[in-house]
Amino acid sequence: MSEPETSHAPDAEVVELCRDLIRIDTTNFGPQPGPGERKAAEYVARLLDEVGIESELFESEPGRTSLVADWAPDGVDPDASPLLIHGHLDVVPANADDWSKPPFEGEIADGCVWGRGAVDMKDFDAMVLSVVRARARAGIAPRRPIRLAFTADEEAGSGLGATWLVDNHPELFDGCTEAVGEVGGFSLTIRDDLRLYLVQTAEKGMAWLDLIADGRAGHGSFRNDDNAVTELAAAVARIGTHDWPHRITPAQQAFLAAVSEAFEIELDPTEAEQTLARLGSIARMVGATMSNTANPTMLQAGYKHNVIPGRATAAIDARFVPGGRDELLETITELLGDKVRYEIATENAAVETEFSGALVDAMQACLAAEDPGARAVPYLMSGGTDAKAWTKLGIRCFGFAPLRLPPDLDFVGLFHGVDERVPTESLEFGARVLDGFLSQA
Incomplete structure (x- = not known):
């Protein structure tokens, strides 16, 4: 691609945009409207409108607002399918008393932007907006048309955001075959001249289960051989202590192979967690993808010390x-026993795509242009993203929000954590990588 006649700085606004987005409190409390999803969507709409990009707002329910824009300026390849670039605007709650910096002020300290959403995921939202605005102002088109989606409700399962858009307005994404979004493209330093950049190609599926035990209610002083609390507690303990067998998926196998090569060791997949411990904090995320998992998170029973509840x-x-749903539910059923049952409260499918093709080649090339020690590798993520919604339309989804991180930063611990923050240099790096990516993807 020839050099543009008008210079542009794709990283010029990224820090301030990230700060502005953090200052809009978009806490997602669940079904009820949060304080700022619509405000954030309107803010993004104004930013796009300033550079001549029209967008449309969609509300699944009052205040639960998502934005979609089609950016296909002169100069794009008209025969190329649109690339979907998506980010969510909502964040999980933050208790200000627990933080050393205010969670909704976007303060800059110690070389970082601090605040709820700094890594999940207003950092990537800011990168996208900074790059798109710089290109639009300079008249520099991406290689292919871009479909932008900034969604509500991702932090509560996407039901009022991306999933609602897919179910009610699938035509908005006609032609899209590939997408990039959050939780991928961040660096893991192996040595001074080698950093692995983890690109998400797969996500575990999610099944939030309600366990129910029914028994015989009665006075707390009587013997009771049909106590719902006793039965439930035993089942919860069995589930919480169950040792799930390893199930190595193709994405996980590729990541383990990359780790083996980087450390120049022979890695036995059956004992991989011992090696993964050398990766530092990232080992927690990767270790959670070695198998199915099930964690008890809430308990409820009774209303008085001397009353045995009936439920x-x-x-x-x-x-x-991926591929492990049936095994998970069959194992849960066995662990519950005869007197406890489960109901599925929320379920999202596992997603997976191959780490190959021109889009992946562009990721590697653009990372290497900014970091000669970069090596892109696939990985399976333990959590979930809006990718689960877009996959329903047959779109291949990747997590690619590029960040070159300090080796000692506990990046994984910042997701939904106290004192969430992102280095300003990492934001600027990501914007430059993403800018190159739009020229090649």
Whole structure:
């Protein structure tokens, strides 16, 4: 691609845009409207409108607002399919008393932007907006048309955001075959001249389960061989302590192979977690993808010390690797026993795509242009993103929000954590990588 006649700085606005987005409190409290999803969507719409990009707002319910824009300026390849670039605008709650910096002020300190959403995921939202605005002002088209989506409700499962858009307005994404979004493209330093950039190609599926035990209610002083609390507690303990067998998916196998090559060791997949411990904090995320998992998260029963309740309930956050749903639910059923049952409260499918093709080649090339020590590798993510919604339309989804991170930063611990922050240099790096990516993707 020839050099543009008008210079542009794709990273010029990214820090301030990230700060502005953090200052809009978009906390997602669940079904009820949060304080700022619509405000954030309107803010993004104004930013796009300033550079001549029209967008449309969609509300699944009052205040639960998502934005979609089609950017296909003169100069794009008219025969290329649109690339979907998506980011969510909502964030999880933050208790200001727990933070050393205010969570909704976007303060800059110690070389970082601090605040709820700094890494999940207003950092990537800011990168996208900074790059798109710089290109639009300079008249520099991306290689292919771009479909932009900034969604509500991702932090509560996407039901009022991306999933609602897919179910009610699938035509907005006609022609899209590939997408990039959050939780991928961040660096893991192996040595001074080698950093692995983890590109998400797969996500575990999610099954949030309600456990229910029914028994015989009665006085707390009597013997009771049909106590719902006892039965539930035993089932919860069995699930919480279950040792799930390893299930290595293609994405996980490719990541383990890259780690083996980087450390120049022979890696036995059956003992991989011992090696993964050398990766530092990232080992927690990767270790959670070696198998299905099920964690008890809530318990509820009774209302008085001397009353045995007739029902007790618990919540389980169960996650399954691609292809592992049936095994997970069959195992849960066995662990429950005869007197406890489950109901599925929320379920999202596992997603997976191959780490290959021109889009992946562009990721590697653009990372290497900014970091000669970069090596892009695929990985399976333990959590979930809006990719689960777009996949329903047959779109291949990748997590690619590029960040070159300091080696000692506990990046994984910042997701939904206290004192969430992102280095300003990482934001600027990501904007430059993303700018190159739009020229090649």
